[in-house]
Amino acid sequence: MSDKTKPETPELERRAFLSCLGGALACGAAAAATGVVATEATAAAPATAAGPQPPAIPGYDWTQHRWAFGVDATKCIGCLRCVEACKIENNVPEDAHHFRTWVERYVTLEGEETARIDSQADPVNIAASGSESAYRFADRYKDQKVAKAFFVPKLCNHCTHPACVQVCPTGATYKTEDGAVLIDHTYCIGCQYCVQACPYGARFFNEARNVTEKCTWCYHRITKGLLPACVEVCPVGARVFGDRNDKDSAISKFLRDNQVQVLKRETGNAPNVFYVGIDKDVI
Amino acid sequence: MDTLFQAAPFTGYVYPNETVIPWTVLIVVYPYLTGLVAGAFTISSLYEVFGFQRFKPVAHFALLVSLCCMVVVPLPLLLHLGHPERAFNAMITPHTSSAFAIFAYAAAFYVTLLMLETWFLFRPVIVEEAQRRTGLLAWPYRLLSLGSYDLSERAMRADRKWIHALAIIGIPGAFGLHGYVGFVFGSLKSREWWSSDLMPPIFLFSAIISGTALLIVLYVIACKLRKMPVDFACLQGMAYALWGFMMFTLLLEGVEFASLVYRGREGIDVIMQFVTGPLVVPFFILQFGLGSLFPLLVLTFIIWSGASGRAAVAAITGCGALVLLSVLMMRWNVVIGGQEISKTGQGLIAYTPVLVGRESLLSAAVVLGLPMILLSVMVRLFPPWERA
Numbered sequence: 001m002s003d004k005t006k007p008e009t010p011e012l013e014r015r016a017f018l019s020c021l022g023g024a025l026a027c028g029a030a031a032a033a034t035g036v037v038a039t040e041a042t043a044a045a046p047a048t049a050a051g052p053q054p055p056a057i058p059g060y061d062w063t064q065h066r067w068a069f070g071v072d073a074t075k076c077i078g079c080l081r082c083v084e085a086c087k088i089e090n091n092v093p094e095d096a097h098h099f100r101t102w103v104e105r106y107v108t109l110e111g112e113e114t115a116r117i118d119s120q121a122d123p124v125n126i127a128a129s130g131s132e133s134a135y136r137f138a139d140r141y142k143d144q145k146v147a148k149a150f151f152v153p154k155l156c157n158h159c160t161h162p163a164c165v166q167v168c169p170t171g172a173t174y175k176t177e178d179g180a181v182l183i184d185h186t187y188c189i190g191c192q193y194c195v196q197a198c199p200y201g202a203r204f205f206n207e208a209r210n211v212t213e214k215c216t217w218c219y220h221r222i223t224k225g226l227l228p229a230c231v232e233v234c235p236v237g238a239r240v241f242g243d244r245n246d247k248d249s250a251i252s253k254f255l256r257d258n259q260v261q262v263l264k265r266e267t268g269n270a271p272n273v274f275y276v277g278i279d280k281d282v283i
Numbered sequence: 284m285d286t287l288f289q290a291a292p293f294t295g296y297v298y299p300n301e302t303v304i305p306w307t308v309l310i311v312v313y314p315y316l317t318g319l320v321a322g323a324f325t326i327s328s329l330y331e332v333f334g335f336q337r338f339k340p341v342a343h344f345a346l347l348v349s350l351c352c353m354v355v356v357p358l359p360l361l362l363h364l365g366h367p368e369r370a371f372n373a374m375i376t377p378h379t380s381s382a383f384a385i386f387a388y389a390a391a392f393y394v395t396l397l398m399l400e401t402w403f404l405f406r407p408v409i410v411e412e413a414q415r416r417t418g419l420l421a422w423p424y425r426l427l428s429l430g431s432y433d434l435s436e437r438a439m440r441a442d443r444k445w446i447h448a449l450a451i452i453g454i455p456g457a458f459g460l461h462g463y464v465g466f467v468f469g470s471l472k473s474r475e476w477w478s479s480d481l482m483p484p485i486f487l488f489s490a491i492i493s494g495t496a497l498l499i500v501l502y503v504i505a506c507k508l509r510k511m512p513v514d515f516a517c518l519q520g521m522a523y524a525l526w527g528f529m530m531f532t533l534l535l536e537g538v539e540f541a542s543l544v545y546r547g548r549e550g551i552d553v554i555m556q557f558v559t560g561p562l563v564v565p566f567f568i569l570q571f572g573l574g575s576l577f578p579l580l581v582l583t584f585i586i587w588s589g590a591s592g593r594a595a596v597a598a599i600t601g602c603g604a605l606v607l608l609s610v611l612m613m614r615w616n617v618v619i620g621g622q623e624i625s626k627t628g629q630g631l632i633a634y635t636p637v638l639v640g641r642e643s644l645l646s647a648a649v650v651l652g653l654p655m656i657l658l659s660v661m662v663r664l665f666p667p668w669e670r671a
Contacts, residue, residue: 097299117296121299166380166381167381167383168378168381169377169378169383169384170372188366189370191360191364191365192306196306200298201299205288208287209365283296
């Protein structure tokens with residue numbers, strides 16, 4: 001599905017909110033000119049204090065959900081269907097430098113203490129697949145003795161304290177009530193400060209649209225009761241998604257049944273992507 | 284196919300999205316320019332506020348240098364933005380937790396302050412020219428006089444008060460503006476190379492030395508062009524200031540680097556690989572050796588020997604030029620260097636600048652050249668020398 005046809009409700013809402021805010025400010029200015037500042041200022045106050053407005057999706061109330069994502073690295077087989085699905089679903093540039101999600105491979109060879117890491121974007125893997133838009137892990141360790149190997153899917157962590165939101169100069173990237181971190185592409189100025197601030201390398205600059213982009217947990221899908229594209233296509237159930245407010249959801253069960261960890265906990269970002277089965281080498 | 288982006292080669296493991304460097308040469312130029320502003324203003328204020336008489340010959344000129352650099356400061360940022368037409372979003376709806384959101388306000392405040400101080404300082408010139416000139420060129424001066432031709436003792440006293448006040452406010456203003464630029468980098472926890480409490484003072488002191496160095500070079504060039512003798516006491520004063528502030532800068536940079544290595548947190552192996560590899564030429568040779576240590580030794584010799592005369596003038600000017608290079612390299616090594624070390628702590632990315640384009644060496648050179656062109660016009664409109 002292309003971006004043009006895809007409903008971008010958060011963006012529309014953001015725009016509606018901002019035009020409302022703009023209107024309020026214009027009213028304020030007009031009021032100041034006519035000497036009725038006090039009344040108009042109080043009228044404008046709720047609009048500014050409200051923060052981002054909920055998306056206008058029929059039957060969707062963002063205060064009722066608390067989304068979270070789980071990754072079971074012990075299940076991932078590195079097939080990279082998730083990467084492909086994400087690229088198609090979200091119209092992500094088809095090259096080896098722009099990913100909303102990617103998969104890392106950790107291989108510890110016999111006699112070595114630390115893992116060798118690569119992703120589908122590694123030149124060796126691209127050479128094996130023959131194209132930057134075909135994703136494959138090359139059998140590059142076939143002549144060596146592998147002591148341990150596993151795959152780790154990566155994506156935006158939709159942190160509780162997102163460093164990217166903190167640094168955005170315009171508020172174009174924001175935290176929603178239901179836990180996702182989104183970007184208003186109509187308001188982003190393209191400074192890329194958020195790209196710098198993200199410790200996980202989850203953000204990239206879309207040179208065609210001149211704005212920053214990242215995983216939205218397929219917000220356009222989850223708000224309609226669907227799963228994110230990557231979760232949908234995963235053949236082994238390595239990716240889990242759901243609502244933490246729902247005790248019976250897949251993610252609630254995942255968090256209840258497993259001892260999970262998050263990436264780069266020391267940053268204080270408090271990620272909402274939870275991992276099972278990752279090793280000390282995972283970065 | 285025309286590529287929209289430049290992918291950088293890497294070694295080790297880096298996150299896939301890191302292979303396109305977000306901030307390039309224009310973001311190197313941006314803190315360089317704000318540094319020159321702060322540095323030149325410092326020299327101007329040393330005379331205007333603290334009464335350092337030996338800086339009198341360059342005090343007014345320093346203010347013009349500061350103003351000409353400051354008006355160009357937003358340009359590299361605007362050229363860098365994906366949507367420059369939305370730049371005012373940061374002013375209309377500033378996100379208060381963002382260090383960048385303050386920029387537009389800080390820059391607007393500082394440009395206004397510099398313009399006001401320049402106006403008060405050059406008001407006698409404006410009034411005289413408005414009255415003396417006839418024809419088309421009289422109008423800009425008449426307009427700038429704002430209808431007041433009063434150059435009485437009382438009016439001049441009032442002007443002096445304004446200049447003094449603005450110069451005082453300007454010091455925390457300039458230091459704040461540039462210290463804040465250091466904060467933009469130092470406050471990011473995602474990059475070990477940037478994440479340091481010492482970043483703001485390092486930026487600040489290197490700013491002061493770059494502004495002083497620029498004044499040294501421009502003052503000597505201006506004297507040569509005007510065929511006027513160089514006021515050696517003034518030049519020597521600037522050399523002293525340069526020497527002193529360089530001490531601070533080098534100490535801070537040394538302490539920062541030492542703590543980074545000594546702390547030895549995760550990723551230090553790759554950082555050391557970076558420092559002893561790609562950083563050898565830009566840092567050890569250009570920034571530290573040629574740009575800092577060598578001029579520092581030369582300046583020390585000049586101060587120690589009490590040398591004066593043509594050779595000393597040439598040596599000090601050469602030192603100024605080298606320090607300018609050093610600070611430019613420091614900005615480069617911080618801004619580009621920080622992004623060449625992967626957030627994974629497991630890999631290095633190699634940035635190669637492009638020659639022509641919106642974000643290229645050419646556009647950066649144009650941005651750096653603009654203040655000089657502007658300055659050459661300004662010194663003709665508002666001669667800073669005669670009144671000195």
